Structure formats: structure tokens, C-alpha cells
Amino acid sequence: MLDMQEKIKIFKALGNETRFLIFKNVFTGGYVCSIDNKNPKVSPHSTCVSTIAQHFEFSLPTISKHLQLLREAGIIKMQKKSNKIYIEPNIETIRELGGCFTKLVENFENNRELFFDDVILK
């Protein structure tokens, strides 16, 4: 279960255009790692730092820092293989966060019904 500080960290991470775009592309398979071009059937959801950086005008260290932040927020996973780092979506976190929103909306509707029960009956 995500606690408040974890949720805030996720929102902070996604509240920046560059990181939001990385998030979007990592989760929808928008990046293809040049290394994986030879063997494209690895995963549509796997890429490496420099491949992501190629999609931006920012320097590599800047993108690297953004990726660290996304990882610390639990949005992506990073796995070192030889001298490259593979980035993958962490679907669990997003599923959980989505569940929080769904639950919030459900509870809200229920509360509203309960609260205005007698008003409706009038």
C-alpha cells in the first residue's frame, strides 16, 4: 500500500514535462533501444538511458537525473546488464495509484448518497 509520502513523491515526479514524457513512453512502448534493434522481440517496454536521452534536447546527465527521480518514486525499474542500464515500467505502482483514485471516487459517490439520503426522499 502506498503511503502519503510515496504518493506525493509520485505526483512530484510526474509533475514535470520531461519526466511525464519519459513515463508515458516507457509505459506505452514509445522507446526502442538501439541495442535491441537487432533482436526487437525483447520487450516493447525496455530501453536504456542514452536511447531515452536521444528523444530530448537535454544533456545525458539531466536525463539520468530525471530517471533516478522516476525510479525513486517507484515509477520505473532500472536493471544493469553489462555496461548498460535497462529501464522498464513498474506497473505495480501505477496500478496501485490508479486503484487509489478509483476508490476515492467510489467513496465520494457513496458518501454523497448517504449524506443526502433524506434529502432525496423528501
Place this chain on the structure above:
Amino acid sequence: MLDMQEKIKIFKALGNETRFLIFKNVFTGGYVCSIDNKNPKVSPHSTCVSTIAQHFEFSLPTISKHLQLLREAGIIKMQKKSNKIYIEPNIETIRELGGCFTKLVENFENNRELFFDDVILK
């Protein structure tokens, strides 16, 4: 439909502890407006700026600024009645955002299945 900039604005708004707490309390009925104490059956989801400010150690202008940001992000609604401003949750925005997460997770699972279809068949 929320566009990218609108989503980023929402995440920016919720990526701050004070605003997150306001959001949480506004949506779960955590605030009771002192004015509404006499007539408590107004709504559990309605309050005013100074009531919210009482829950924090920050100054009124600071809370006012946070509320403006939450409103600009479409998270809350503010309605002036006489000389007070009533704050209410904007459930539509949260429902939409929740829907985006749900859809993202669904698409992700579908993609994964599609992509690894032949791998699974082996």
C-alpha cells in the same frame, strides 16, 4: 478529456504535502466550515478558506495561494457566497484522471499479452 499539460498541472498541484492534505480532506469531508456548524446538513464536502487555513500552521495568504493552484488544476471548485468562498471537490477531474490510470494499466496488460503471444505458445 484531459490533455498532457492539464495532467501535468494536476500532478504538480498534488506533489506538495500541504496541497495534497487539502485535496485529501476536501474530498473525504475532513473539513467542517465553522459557518456550517449551525446548519451542518449542507454538505460534508464544503468548506471555506479560513477553515482550511486553521488546519495548518501556515499563514492565510499561503493557504489561499495553494487553493488557487488546486483550482487552476481543476481539482477543486471555489464559489463565492456573500463575503466567503466555499471550496468543493471537483470530482469530474479526479474521475477522469483515475480513468487515465485504469486505461494505461489495461493497455499495458493487453500489449504485454499481444507482444508475448508466440512466446507463451512455445
Place this chain on the structure above:
DNA sequence: AAGTTATTTAGTTAAATGCCTAAATATGCA
């Protein structure tokens, strides 16, 4: 071992954020 590739760390800088106090505005009430 030396060079190449991939990534991170360190240090600097400009802009944005989040807070404050004081003053302004807007409405209500006597």
C-alpha cells in the same frame, strides 16, 4: 593494458517554489 561506450557524480547557475508580512479589496452589519 589502453581505448571506447554507458552512465553517474560534482559543482555551478538561473528560475521556480513556498513561505512570510503588509496592504488592498470586497462584502456584511450597525
Place this chain on the structure above:
DNA sequence: TGCATATTTAGGCATTTAACTAAATAACTT
């Protein structure tokens, strides 16, 4: 009209964020 209440605006200041370049680290390749 004049005082009280509710909220916002303005201006200032400290901290954080997001970018950069240069240098360091780590692992592969010849």
C-alpha cells in the same frame, strides 16, 4: 458611513529544482 470579516495581491527572501559542463566510474573490446 464606518468598522468587522474574508480573501487576495504585492513584494521580499530562502530553498529547491532543473539545467549545464567537466570529471569520475564501470564494464566491454581490441
